[in-house]
Amino acid sequence: MxxxxxxxxxxxxxxxxxxxxxxxxxxxxxxxxxxxxxxxxxxxxxxxxxxxxxxxxxxxxxxxxxxxxxxxxxxxxxxxxxxxxxxxxxxxxxxxxxxxxxxxxxxxxxxxxxxxxxxxxxxxxxxxxxxxxxxxxxxxxxxxxxxxxxxxxxxxxxxxxxxxxxRLNSGAQLSPQEARNCLLVMLNPDMYGRVAEISEYADFKECVPLSDQKESQAYRQELVLRFFCQANFSGSHTELPMEYGEYLTRWMREAAAEYETDGSPIDVNLFDRTFRLLKENLGEDAFRRFNGAKSLGPFSIASFEFVTSGISANIDLWEANPGSLASRVHSVWTASEFRENSGTGVSPRRRVPRLILNARQYFSSVS
Structure with a gap:
C-alpha cells in the first residue's frame, strides 16, 4: 500500500x-x-x-x-x-x-x-x-x-x-520570525548574524517605524528576509504553492545552504542602496498610505513588498533619478497594479508574487 x-x-x-x-x-x-x-x-x-x-x-x-x-x-x-x-x-x-x-x-x-x-x-x-x-x-x-x-x-x-x-515549537510562545531565527542559528549562524546586523541599519529603521510589540517579535528581521526573498523571486504571477510564512521559511533554509559572507542570496549592498534612497527621499513615510496630499496611517506590508521590490530591481535607474522617487512611490496608491493585488481580500499567497512582478515593471521607468 x-x-x-x-x-x-x-x-x-x-x-x-x-x-x-x-x-x-x-x-x-x-x-x-x-x-x-x-x-x-x-x-x-x-x-x-x-x-x-x-x-x-x-x-x-x-x-x-x-x-x-x-x-x-x-x-x-x-x-x-x-x-x-x-x-x-x-x-x-x-x-x-x-x-x-x-x-x-x-x-x-x-x-x-x-x-x-x-x-x-x-x-x-x-x-x-x-x-x-x-x-x-x-x-x-x-x-x-x-x-x-x-x-x-x-x-x-x-x-x-x-x-x-x-514541529516541537509550533505551539511555543514564539513569533513566526523568532522560530525562523532559531532555525537559522542552527542552519547557518553567520547568515543569522548578518540578518540581525542588517535589521539594525539606521536608514532601514528610519523608513520602517515599528511598535514595541513588533520589535520584540523580531518582525524587523522578518522584513529583512522578505526583502531578499523578494529580490530572489523567479516565479510567475500564479499564487504561491504554500502559505507565505512557510514559503519564507523554505526560502530561508535554501538561502542558508547557499550563503557565504558578502555573497548571494544576501546582497547587503543592494539592501543598503535601496534604503538609503528611501530614507533620503521619503523617510518614515516610505511605506505609509498617501492620500493625495500627505502620508498617513501605519506601516503597510503590501507597500513594503511593492516599493522595495520595484526599487531594488531598478536600483541604478533610481539612483540616477532620486528627485522623481517620492512622486513615483506616492503614485503607487492609485496604481491598478498595486490596488488590484493588495487589501484585506487578497491572500499573501496570491498577493506577494503579483506585487513583486508588477513592481519590477512599475518602477522600470521614471515617468
Whole structure:
C-alpha cells in the first residue's frame, strides 16, 4: 500500500536513540564542548527568573521534566533542538553558562517558588550576605537527577532536525520570525548574524517605524528576509504553492545552504542602496498610505513588498533619478497594479508574487 511504503521510506531516514542522563553528566558534556545550546537563542527565548526558579524546584522535588531533544552533528556534538532554556537555566544556576559572546554569565540566584518558598535568595555555591547557598548534599542531589534525552543520530536525513524543531515549537510562545531565527542559528549562524546586523541599519529603521510589540517579535528581521526573498523571486504571477510564512521559511533554509559572507542570496549592498534612497527621499513615510496630499496611517506590508521590490530591481535607474522617487512611490496608491493585488481580500499567497512582478515593471521607468 502507498501509505505503508511512505511510512517505511521515511522511517528509514530518521534514526533516534533515547536514554536518561544525570545532570552531572550533562554538565561535563557542556564543559567539554560536546553539547551546543546555541546561546544566540537566549535573545529569542524569554524565560524570566521565576520560570528558571520553577525549573530548579522541579528538579529538587523530582517533578518530571519534558525530554530534551538533540541532534548529533557529523562531528559528534549534540545540537539542542528543544530544551535550550531548560539546559541554559541549569548551566547558569551552576555558574558555567557562557553567552553568545562566550562570556561567563552571572550565576542565577533563585526566587521563591510555589512549593519551596524558602528557595528565595539561594545560589549554587557562592553564599550571599544571608549565607543562602546549596549544601554539598543538595548539589549532589541536583547532579544525580536525571534528564531524559531524545537523540536524532547523525546518519539521519539532514533536514530531520529542522523539521523536528518546527514541529516541537509550533505551539511555543514564539513569533513566526523568532522560530525562523532559531532555525537559522542552527542552519547557518553567520547568515543569522548578518540578518540581525542588517535589521539594525539606521536608514532601514528610519523608513520602517515599528511598535514595541513588533520589535520584540523580531518582525524587523522578518522584513529583512522578505526583502531578499523578494529580490530572489523567479516565479510567475500564479499564487504561491504554500502559505507565505512557510514559503519564507523554505526560502530561508535554501538561502542558508547557499550563503557565504558578502555573497548571494544576501546582497547587503543592494539592501543598503535601496534604503538609503528611501530614507533620503521619503523617510518614515516610505511605506505609509498617501492620500493625495500627505502620508498617513501605519506601516503597510503590501507597500513594503511593492516599493522595495520595484526599487531594488531598478536600483541604478533610481539612483540616477532620486528627485522623481517620492512622486513615483506616492503614485503607487492609485496604481491598478498595486490596488488590484493588495487589501484585506487578497491572500499573501496570491498577493506577494503579483506585487513583486508588477513592481519590477512599475518602477522600470521614471515617468
Amino acid at each position: 502507498l501509505l505503508e511504503s511512505q511510512i517505511a521510506a521515511k522511517a528509514k531516514e530518521i534514526h533516534t536513540d533515547g536514554y536518561p542522563m544525570s545532570i552531572g553528566e550533562v554538565l561535563s558534556l557542556y564543559k567539554d564542548g560536546d553539547i551546543d545550546v546555541h546561546p544566540e537563542f537566549q535573545r529569542i527565548f524569554r524565560w524570566n527568573d521565576s520560570q528558571k526558579s520553577s525549573l530548579i524546584e522541579s528538579i529538587l522535588l523530582g517533578i518530571p521534566i519534558p525530554p530534551i531533544f538533540v541532534s548529533q552533528r557529523p562531528d559528534g556534538i549534540w545540537d539542542v533542538i528543544d530544551g535550550v532554556q531548560r539546559l541554559s537555566t541549569i548551566f547558569q544556576f551552576v555558574g558555567v553558562y557562557r553567552d553568545h559572546e562566550d562570556l561567563l554569565a552571572p550565576p542565577l540566584v533563585l526566587g521563591a517558588t510555589e512549593y519551596l518558598p524558602a528557595l528565595e535568595g539561594y545560589s549554587w555555591e557562592v553564599a550571599n550576605a544571608e549565607g543562602k547557598v546549596f549544601t554539598d548534599a543538595m548539589r549532589r542531589d541536583v547532579k544525580r537527577a536525571k534528564l531524559e534525552f531524545r537523540i536524532i543520530r547523525k546518519e539521519s536525513d539532514e533536514n530531520a532536525k529542522y523539521d523536528l524543531f518546527q
